Structure formats: structure tokens, C-alpha cells
Amino acid sequence: MQSKLPIEHPVLEKTQLRQHFRQVRHGLDRILLSEQICAHLAHNPRLLAAKTILAYVAFGSEVNLGSLFEALPEKHWGIPRCLPQRQMQWHRYRPEALVRNHFGLPEPAPSSEVLDPDAADLILVPALACDLLGGRLGYGGGYYDRFLQNRLTPKWGIVPQACLLGDPLPQDDWDQRLDGIQTENGFYWTGIP
Numbered sequence: 806m807q808s809k810l811p812i813e814h815p816v817l818e819k820t821q822l823r824q825h826f827r828q829v830r831h832g833l834d835r836i837l838l839s840e841q842i843c844a845h846l847a848h849n850p851r852l853l854a855a856k857t858i859l860a861y862v863a864f865g866s867e868v869n870l871g872s873l874f875e876a877l878p879e880k881h882w883g884i885p886r887c888l889p890q891r892q893m894q895w896h897r898y899r900p901e902a903l904v905r906n907h908f909g910l911p912e913p914a915p916s917s918e919v920l921d922p923d924a925a926d927l928i929l930v931p932a933l934a935c936d937l938l939g940g941r942l943g944y945g946g947g948y949y950d951r952f953l954q955n956r957l958t959p960k961w962g963i964v965p966q967a968c969l970l971g972d973p974l975p976q977d978d979w980d981q982r983l984d985g986i987q988t989e990n991g992f993y994w995t996g997i998p
């Protein structure tokens with residue numbers, strides 16, 4: 806069952822929502838959630854058909870995709886590196902080549918092999934929360950929204966079920982919608998009914 810927004814008003818500031826969902830996620834078993842979500846993804850026919858998949862290395866309370874990378878080593882996994890002007894560059898995933906950036910996030914070293922994001926068949930996007938219409942609440946930096954803008958590649962949000970909302974999240978004009986959402990309970994196609 807999807808969560809309802811924890812408010813009586815239809816719109817909350819994104820800052821307040823981020824704070825709320827950080828607290829929700831703090832109380833979840835991240836290891837178990839990550840294992841369950843990765844198990845679902847590892848059996849998803851669309852993911853299995855993809856050759857190049859853009860993903861992320863988990864930070865904080867994000868779902869850890871490490872077991873998915875290990876289960877499907879034949880895939881070309883791309884991991885982002887943060888650049889100036891809130892841009893991202895994609896590199897081939899090599900765990901031994903990860904370094905911490907100025908935010909403390911693990912990312913590929915600048916010398917790592919660069920991947921062309923236009924060659925991707927699927928993009929797995931971290932999220933603090935998602936709604937069933939494809940709205941995503943990120944961390945507020947705008948990196949993913951800038952990257953996802955005008956991309957036709959399928960975009961799936963990765964989020965715990967407790968952070969999947971039946972009510973629409975507040976969205977700005979630049980926010981990019983997701984095509985699907987994977988939780989530990991299953992996969993949801995998104996869209997406006």
C-alpha cells in the first residue's frame with residue numbers, strides 16, 4: 806500500500822518533505838530493502854534485456870545496488886561523477902576506482918573509462934520518495950533533473966515502499982518524471998490515469 810503525504814494541506818515545501826523522508830528512511834532496514842529490491846530488479850525482463858544501464862553507488866539511506874551489479878556482471882554499468890554547473894558524467898562502474906567527491910559521495914575517479922549516456926538502455930535513479938505519477942523527490946541538487954531532461958531512455962526510480970506515495974509530490978517545472986518505480990514490494994509503471 807502506498808503512503809499518503811504526512812500533512813493535511815495538499816502541498817508541502819520540498820525541504821520539509823526531504824526532512825520527513827530522511828526520518829522515515831532512517832527507521833528502515835536498508836540492508837534487507839536493498840536485497841529485496843535488487844532481487845526484483847535481477848528478474849525484471851526489461852532490465853535483463855538492457856545492455857547498458859546507468860545506475861548509482863548508494864550513499865546514506867539510498868538503496869544499495871551492489872548485489873545487482875554482482876548478480877549481472879555482464880551488463881555495462883554506468884555510474885555518475887558530479888561536474889561543475891550540476892552536470893554529471895558517466896563512467897563504467899569499477900568498485901576499486903571509486904573516490905569520494907566534495908559532497909562525500911562515492912563516484913568514479915576522473916580517469917575512469919567514460920560511458921556515452923546516449924547508449925544507455927535504462928536509467929536507475931535514486932530517490933528520497935516517489936509518487937505513482939512518476940514524480941520524484943530528490944536531494945535538491947538538481948543533478949538528475951538536468952541529466953534526465955529530454956532523455957527518452959526509460960527512467961526507473963529506486964525507493965522503499967514506505968516512500969512511495971499515492972498522492973502527487975509537489976513538482977517544479979524542471980522536475981523530470983519517471984517511467985517506473987521499483988520498491989521491495991514490486992514494480993509500478995507510472996503515469997497520469
